[in-house]
Amino acid sequence: xxxxxxxxxxxxxxxxxxxxxxxxxxxxxxxxxxxxxxxxxxxxxxxxxxxxxxxxxxxxxxxxxxxxxxxxxxxxxxxxxxxxxxxxxxxxxxxxxxxxxxxxxxxxxxxxxxxxxxxxxxxxxxxxxxxxxxxxxxxxxxxxxxxxxxxxxxxxxxxxxxxxxxxxxxxxxxxxxxxxxxxxxxxxxxxxxxxxxxxxxxxxxxxxxxxxxxxxxxxxxxxxxxxxxxxxxxxxxxxxxxxxxxxxxxxxxxxxxxxxxxxxxxxxxxxxxxxxxxxxxxxxxxxxxxxxxxxxxxxxxxxxxxxxxxxxxxxxxxxxxxxxxxxxxxxxxxxxxxxxxxxxxxxxxxxxxxxxxxxxxxxxxxxxxxxxxxxxxxxxxxxxxxxxxxxxxxxxxxxxxxxxxxxxxxxxxxxxxxxxxxxxxxxxxxxxxxxxxxxxxxxxxxxxxxxxxxxxxxxxxxxxxxxxxxxxxxxxxxxxxxxxxxxxxxxxxxxxxxxxxxxxxxxxxxxxxxxxxxxxxxxxxxxxxxxxxxxxxxxxxxxxxxxxxxxxxxxxxxxxxxxxxxxxxxxxxxxxxxxxxxxxxxxxxxxxxxxxxxxxxxxxxxxxxxxxxxxxxxxxxxxxxxxxxxxxxxxxxxxxxxxxxxxxxxxxxxxxxxxxxxxxxxxxxxxxxxxxxxxxxxxxxxxxxxxxxxxxxxxxxxxxxxxxxxxxxxxxxxxxxxxxxxxxxxxxxxxxxxxxxx
DNA sequence: AGGTGGTTGATTTTT
DNA sequence: TCAACCACCT
Numbered sequence: 001x002x003x004x005x006x007x008x009x010x011x012x013x014x015x016x017x018x019x020x021x022x023x024x025x026x027x028x029x030x031x032x033x034x035x036x037x038x039x040x041x042x043x044x045x046x047x048x049x050x051x052x053x054x055x056x057x058x059x060x061x062x063x064x065x066x067x068x069x070x071x072x073x074x075x076x077x078x079x080x081x082x083x084x085x086x087x088x089x090x091x092x093x094x095x096x097x098x099x100x101x102x103x104x105x106x107x108x109x110x111x112x113x114x115x116x117x118x119x120x121x122x123x124x125x126x127x128x129x130x131x132x133x134x135x136x137x138x139x140x141x142x143x144x145x146x147x148x149x150x151x152x153x154x155x156x157x158x159x160x161x162x163x164x165x166x167x168x169x170x171x172x173x174x175x176x177x178x179x180x181x182x183x184x185x186x187x188x189x190x191x192x193x194x195x196x197x198x199x200x201x202x203x204x205x206x207x208x209x210x211x212x213x214x215x216x217x218x219x220x221x222x223x224x225x226x227x228x229x230x231x232x233x234x235x236x237x238x239x240x241x242x243x244x245x246x247x248x249x250x251x252x253x254x255x256x257x258x259x260x261x262x263x264x265x266x267x268x269x270x271x272x273x274x275x276x277x278x279x280x281x282x283x284x285x286x287x288x289x290x291x292x293x294x295x296x297x298x299x300x301x302x303x304x305x306x307x308x309x310x311x312x313x314x315x316x317x318x319x320x321x322x323x324x325x326x327x328x329x330x331x332x333x334x335x336x337x338x339x340x341x342x343x344x345x346x347x348x349x350x351x352x353x354x355x356x357x358x359x360x361x362x363x364x365x366x367x368x369x370x371x372x373x374x375x376x377x378x379x380x381x382x383x384x385x386x387x388x389x390x391x392x393x394x395x396x397x398x399x400x401x402x403x404x405x406x407x408x409x410x411x412x413x414x415x416x417x418x419x420x421x422x423x424x425x426x427x428x429x430x431x432x433x434x435x436x437x438x439x440x441x442x443x444x445x446x447x448x449x450x451x452x453x454x455x456x457x458x459x460x461x462x463x464x465x466x467x468x469x470x471x472x473x474x475x476x477x478x479x480x481x482x483x484x485x486x487x488x489x490x491x492x493x494x495x496x497x498x499x500x501x502x503x504x505x506x507x508x509x510x511x512x513x514x515x516x517x518x519x520x521x522x523x524x525x526x527x528x529x530x531x532x533x534x535x536x537x538x539x540x541x542x543x544x545x546x547x548x549x550x551x552x553x554x555x556x557x558x559x560x561x562x563x564x565x566x567x568x569x570x571x572x573x574x575x576x577x578x579x580x581x582x583x584x585x586x587x588x589x590x591x592x593x594x595x596x597x598x599x600x601x602x603x604x605x606x607x608x609x610x611x612x613x614x615x616x617x618x619x620x621x622x623x624x625x626x627x628x629x630x631x632x633x634x635x636x637x638x639x640x641x642x643x644x645x646x647x648x649x650x651x652x653x654x655x656x657x658x659x660x661x662x663x664x665x666x667x668x669x670x671x672x673x674x675x676x677x678x679x680x681x682x683x684x685x686x687x688x689x690x691x692x693x694x695x696x697x698x699x700x701x702x703x704x705x706x707x708x709x710x711x712x713x714x715x716x717x718x719x720x721x722x723x724x725x726x727x728x729x730x731x732x733x734x735x736x737x738x739x740x741x742x
Numbered sequence: 743a744g745g746t747g748g749t750t751g752a753t754t755t756t757t
Numbered sequence: 758t759c760a761a762c763c764a765c766c767t
Contacts (some may be wrong), residue, residue: 079756079757080756080757081756081757107756107757108757109756109757110757113757131757133757134757208757209756209757210757212757246756275754276754276755276756278753278754278755279754279755279756377753377754378752378753378754379753379754380752380753380758400755437743441743552757553757554757570753570754570755571754572753572754572755572756573754573755591753594753594754596753596754597753597754612754633758634752634758635751635752635758635759636758636759637758
């Protein structure tokens with residue numbers, strides 16, 4: 001499934017294993033130390049390409065082979081399903097094909113869900129609770145915001161749900177949200193909304209991702225549940241954690257509670273690769289590991305088996321600009337290799353052309369397209385490369401984007417299954433109650449919902465109530481009764497019928513399948529195909545609930561397929577992967593490092609951006625190309641920028657620079673042959689001055705004042721529209737009539 | 743119920 | 758620029 005990528009991993013070579021165990025022989029000294037230091041707390045600081053996964057899997061195998069623990073006594077936690085699968089495969093291969101089913105090896109969320117299903121009653125849930133996706137979360141919160149009279153235009157449900165998510169990431173339940181955490185967002189009603197949200201979730205027997213961790217913490221730290229904690233302490237003799245730098249506070253608390261028994265916990269990670277702070281990851285977890293786990297031992301893996309020394313030195317020089325790090329220095333015995341090529345280009349189009357040319361040259365020298373990746377900071381940047389690659393006839397694939405389980409028809413089908421599996425799943429029921437059309441409009445739904453909320457019961461039960469009364473029109477009433485009847489019948493079939501067959505039956509009997517079969521829009525055929533694929537895929541699971549759990553927790557196998565193509569993706573998406581040739585594009589101040597990160601998080605934001613640059617460089621085995629453009633179209637308007645500070649942080653002696661004539665060069669003395677460039681004739685059409693109705697003449701670079709946004713600087717002029725970077729609210733496009741010269 | 747025009751606002755993303 | 762969303766219309 002991930003045959004196109006060489007997953008992060010390189011094999012150690014120079015082992016001197018004292019033990020007879022053959023799997024230890026290929027490890028180098030620190031790797032061996034990391035595998036054999038089994039007792040107590042251990043932090044393995046594993047730099048990029050130093051054999052992290054190998055250490056983790058070998059350690060797991062070693063614990064079992066040496067008789068220290070049975071597989072069922074080891075808790076091994078990863079961040080993504082891909083990493084968990086990778087570990088399972090390797091372990092299985094290493095141990096002669098043992099079956100790993102039933103082991104406690106999985107993602108934080110899947111393991112916590114497994115625990116929570118056994119103990120759901122302790123937090124007022126039943127064990128068949130639904131796991132909501134972000135879309136459901138937003139819809140639920142939106143309903144509550146409307147009930148509380150919060151303006152959902154001014155404060156979007158999406159941004160409000162992320163506040164709740166961050167609270168959950170920090171392990172905060174509604175009652176522990178403190179005053180400092182309250183802002184004027186949602187009229188200061190966020191704590192109220194949070195607690196209503198949790199109440200409603202309980203009423204519909206549902207959890208969001210954050211709850212999986214949060215509820216388990218609540219259970220484990222409650223003295224009344226000491227027996228539960230004791231049981232886990234007895235069970236788990238050893239704990240292994242991957243990507244520790246990405247854990248949030250809740251995950252840390254969960255780990256610490258579970259490790260409280262034996263104290264044998266081994267975390268592997270790299271503080272320099274912490275790039276998920278914006279979604280709650282707490283780099284402090286790895287930085288203060290020694291304080292958190294008394295007597296902890298830190299082992300550094302610094303020999304890199306992936307990249308050339310030039311690449312390692314460049315990334316090392318860059319990351320040294322960060323303040324708080326544990327610190328390590330990567331080295332390799334593979335020689336210096338090529339210098340980094342830096343290209344300064346006029347605009348995004350020229351940048352895409354340059355990258356295209358370099359790719360073709362590499363190709364002529366015998367490099368396969370799949371050895372190359374073009375990495376961008378933000379999704380929209382891929383477009384210009386795609387256009388260029390299409391022109392050149394270069395095969396490429398964009399990784400990331402819409403996934404199978406996010407397609408509309410798949411979600412609808414899953415919503416039917418969810419209601420069958422768990423009748424209280426309001427959000428699923430709401431989704432399909434009138435799909436296909438059954439003549440149930442907004443008015444009816446609102447009546448049902450207000451009844452449900454008033455009585456604190458799920459929608460499903462509200463429908464049962466109201467179909468016993470005369471509040472609804474007879475037509476509506478009979479439609480609803482028929483629907484409940486259908487769901488009841490499907491539910492009763494669940495135990496006796498094959499779940500895939502049942503799935504097909506539901507889609508037929510509900511009329512959902514025929515809705516698409518009769519649809520004559522161009523995409524309808526594809527949707528029918530997708531639905532059939534969904535039914536087919538269900539066969540791989542043992543039951544309907546197991547299938548739904550998989551869908552809720554497991555991401556799509558992205559980027560599959562074979563063939564030779566250039567990979568295009570974001571820097572975040574590239575973490576954990578490696579390529580011979582890596583193109584790092586759009587290295588401009590404001591874009592990378594992103595202005596928004598710096599505005600919102602200051603130095604912390606900048607340092608995370610720098611770690612992102614570090615991750616980017618260290619993806620490369622042989623060659624790194626970095627490019628920046630002096631102007632580029634962003635959201636329709638031209639933006640000029642200077643080269644990223646990160647470009648300057650690459651030492652001159654490791655890089656060669658060429659920039660298109662007339663451009664300000666980033667570094668001073670680096671030059672490589674300039675024959676590769678054709679000077680660009682056309683310069684982007686950018687206005688420089690405008691006269692406002694009030695008679696002011698505004699020019700690019702002027703400092704201005706805007707009634708709503710305050711002070712800012714004009715970066716571009718397009719007729720009477722100005723692009724301005726405001727000191728407090730970032731870049732905005734405004735009309736000149738609202739602006740005065742300051 | 744379905745279509746339309748006007749406004750808005752826009753990273754990074756896994757589970 | 759462009760897509761998503763909503764209010765309003767047919």
